Amino acid sequence: MIPAGAHAEQPEKFAAGRILVSPRAGLPAAEFNKIIKTHGAHAARKLGGINVYVVDMPPGREKALLQALERNPHVKFVELDGEVTMQMTPSDTYYSTAWHLPKIGAPAAWDVATGSGVTIAILDGGVEASHPDLAGHMVPGWNFFDNNSNTADVNGHGTKVAGVAAAIGNNAVGATGAAWNAKIMPMRISDGAGNITYYSTVANALTWAADHGARVANISYIVSHVAAVQTAAQYMRSKGGVVVASAGNTGAYTANANTSAIITVAGTDSSDVRASWSAYGPIVDVAAPGVSIRTTAVGGAYGSYSGTSFSSPLTAGVVALMLSANPALQPSQVDSILASTADDKGTAGRDDYYGYGRINATRAIAAAKAAVTSDTSVPVVSATVPSATVKGITTVSATATDNVGVTRVELYAGSTLVASDTASPYSFSWDSTTRADGATSLVVKAYDAAGNVGSKTLSVTVANNTIADTTAPVVTIGNPKAGTTVAGNVGVTVSASDNVAVTSTSLYIDGSLKATGNSSLSYTWNSRKGPKGLHTISAVARDGAGNTKTQAVQVTVN
Incomplete structure (x- = not known):
């Protein structure tokens, strides 16, 4: 299976102006639309029965958008809409x-x-x-x-x-x-x-x-x-x-x-x-x-x-x-x-x-x-969250095994169903703002075809409103240094940190988005494709409270 946040080997030929994106189960539609609209795209339609979207964008932007989305923690997989013969x-x-x-x-x-x-x-x-x-x-x-x-x-x-x-x-x-x-x-x-x-x-x-x-x-x-x-x-x-x-x-x-x-x-x-x-x-x-x-x-x-x-x-x-x-x-x-x-x-x-x-x-x-088809064995479930204290939208990852086979995995916040996932690896994005601050139980349930249910409970603390976060992240462009002269393929590195957590980091060259990541990212910039002279490299880091910080450096392409 394709691991979370990754994409399959990409085809040589593909549909122009669209890619396939699977957000983690439970990610609110508004948040998903916000993610892709940030990159100049929109969800054209959802494929029937499964959590996979055909996302449209201007032709020629397919690979750039794929690269931007593959590091997003709330994206399960992304791939070009490949042509098959x-x-x-x-x-x-x-x-x-x-x-x-x-x-x-x-x-x-x-x-x-x-x-x-x-x-x-x-x-x-x-x-x-x-x-x-x-x-x-x-x-x-x-x-x-x-x-x-x-x-x-x-x-x-x-x-x-x-x-x-x-x-x-x-x-x-x-x-x-x-x-x-x-x-x-x-x-x-x-x-x-x-x-x-x-x-x-x-x-x-x-x-x-x-x-x-x-x-x-x-x-x-x-x-x-x-x-x-x-x-x-x-x-x-x-x-x-x-x-x-x-x-x-x-x-x-x-x-x-x-x-x-x-x-x-x-x-x-x-x-x-x-x-x-x-x-x-x-x-x-x-x-x-x-x-x-x-x-x-x-x-x-x-x-x-x-x-x-x-x-x-x-x-x-x-x-x-x-x-x-x-x-x-x-x-x-x-x-x-x-x-x-x-x-x-x-x-x-x-x-x-x-x-x-x-x-x-x-x-x-x-x-x-x-073959004996009676089944009384319950699935075995495990689950993890990035932190025991959560705010905003957090990811929940789960594994489930069964003697016959798992048909679906569900995530509950308390007794409320958040989302269901039928494809391994099972993963969810949960909007913690739907719960009051304080202790909350996240329950992951796995079902088999016979109706047997296995579960795993995680105890987390919701802290969305307890302490206002007004501290912006710190973001640094490690390479290239400001004022340097560059040529050919240039390795651009960015790192970011925050008092709570960095939710995303974006890299721009001359105002054009080139890559996104979490607390760090790297990108190879082919400077030969642009004009010689002065260029601006900027990085923007965001945290869950919406605080942002930008750093920019200018370099000369020889």
Whole structure:
């Protein structure tokens, strides 16, 4: 997961004039708007169901605003709204035998479950709803790129993906999906050509699918490393759903960290060897067949296709079989069963090429059927605040673990609910001015899917009005010194202190905001981008009472 106050590895291509920001749960909307308006931006809209905002600003300011917000203590994560392209390789010669299904043991799994009662959301370029091997099992979806109900397939990819997951079986027609009795929810997330989507579009589609009954979602794009998508996937998991995504077809190692929110799938061939085009690395959870996969195609046709775009929906289909066999399974149980029942490949144990191994539907469904789903264990909770005496808006950080899985964590001030957070790491911003001065109990509660509740109580003292704070912070620009001559890349350092606490420090060059931080910050100024001559560097420190202090130095750029 993305740590508090940080952002994920940023994409090369991204939407102009917007970024994605997740404030800590509980931060008042007015305070959030104040933070971003300070930097010339505004919150355009909140993504459905999750605490992530699409924030607009003038094009060209995206990276500067990201840098300014990533050090703010009340921001959980911030990232560019990255552009994602489809993961698909050219079609192989038509392959009439669906080798991938017996390879993973699907026929024996179908003796136990066929996907009945489970809906799979296909987040892609749309699905051909009239295809004879799909039409009988379609349910309404949504077009998130154009914001309408037209989910027709724009380039054929989504129809192929849907068929791998859930083409109707036992009907003497065409192909067979892994979960051939499951329902298909078409979710168009791509542009009109079916090639490009954005992080915000994927996250929006995930929360919509979760709210409309999908238990499984497939994303044949490289998105497992994206904080906003992870947050949306956690939201779906809080409702009992599971998200599966492609590792990608780069053929290269990716250092992105693994996430518990999404099952990420690499591709294998008929010899159970990693396909040369399959990406690999810590992000991979399992592997699945992805070479010459027979499936549905637009125009009521069929064909064989290759890529992790098809390894992913094959795994999503197996997950649907597991949930069909045992609807009470929790997402964390799906994760552990899928991993423990996989056929170990490559290096013994988990490795970066195959994850925990190539999926095995027979063993996964048997284990799912036998899994005990009664749960009486309460989550274990811990929580911290920066200080036992608080004023203004303070942060509260929490951790919660459970034998099955935590669905949400809530913060209470006394008996009043402050906010709820569904995505780890759990963090809150609490406005202490809503309580009278004096002793207050902060209670953090963690819930699991069975309704068990664990809690942790913190005792704090609210001191907003007891002593008026009229002392301004002290702020110092350590480098460069006033009156010096500089050139090239210049390291600017700022430090600040206060009798109570510094809440923010801002750095300006010639009146333009360059960076923000807490009691200290550093910034690399490329002086070559501006004119030669005299320039002013200024730093402003603020405390919780609104006192400010500014220091400025002038330097000459040679």
